[in-house]
Amino acid sequence: MSALRKMSVRRILLAVLCAMPYAEYASASSLEDALREAPMGEPVMIGPLLGPDVEAVCVLQPYQDQLSTRDDVAERLNAQLRAQALAVDEGHFIFAIVRNHTLQLDRIKRSSRLDVFGVRPLPTGTSLPDKFAQAECSPAHTAAIVKFIYRERAYVVFGAVPR
Template sequence: MRFIRFIAFLAMVASMACGPLAEAGALDEDAFGNMPFGKATKFSRISSFDAQAVCLLQPYQNRLPSTDALAVRVNEYLAASNYVADEGHFAFVLIGKEAIEIAAFQRSQKLDVLAEHEVSSSVEEMLPKDFASHDCASGQSAALIKIEFRARNYVLLGQASGAL
């Protein structure tokens, strides 16, 4: 019995270490890393994936909290692919008509993420007027913005209403 628990523990650790990062190719990592600070970048400019929607998975977030059809589809995919969130990573879920991909990133001082509920008034002042932070955004208007806040670089997902 202990041996089975040990094997299950090793499988969990392996999926945390290798699982979601294997699919990070959904985003052009160079374009993602070189986004300008303070300027919204359309998601379609840094990914060839034809996304109907893009959603953020924060550290420790294994599922989308909504119960709508899109979230149910995503959550079924996350469960089937054994996605395990941890403190050291965040991910974007790219939802297409047929396919779903996970683009996971390691957190660091040079790259971290802010969810919609973490956007304070001081962060809000740094955002362009045509950008609204959201944890899920429609594919056509999905945008990312990179800001520096408290000596750390953050990426925010949202929707941009202006031309980018």
């Protein structure tokens, strides 16, 4: 095999190996799977994971049945949440997804492999990437999560990355 051909084969193999984690992540079957597979410490845009026509995304913590954010989107979502009489508990957090002016709730089970970290100061020694801002709600095109480990538990922080 010629040296040029060996180099081409090596480049192809390297490209395949580099693409593998992204292909696995892109093939996640649900938002929960995608969150579990998200890389640590890097912002992951979640709008594309949710599909087309998503307008906004919000996160409700365990036991939280209303958004504390006070803007037009949150007020409309809170009205819909009240109308649905949302049942909340300690074992789940919820992604509230607005798609075509309709509210969709994606309830995610908390575990040591996946939990949510609210909009509050991070533990000492933990930092978020530049330009990532914690938020309770975000327009779909800026909605993102960052995943980190704290006390042997994987957390996602919800927020936004400006475009």
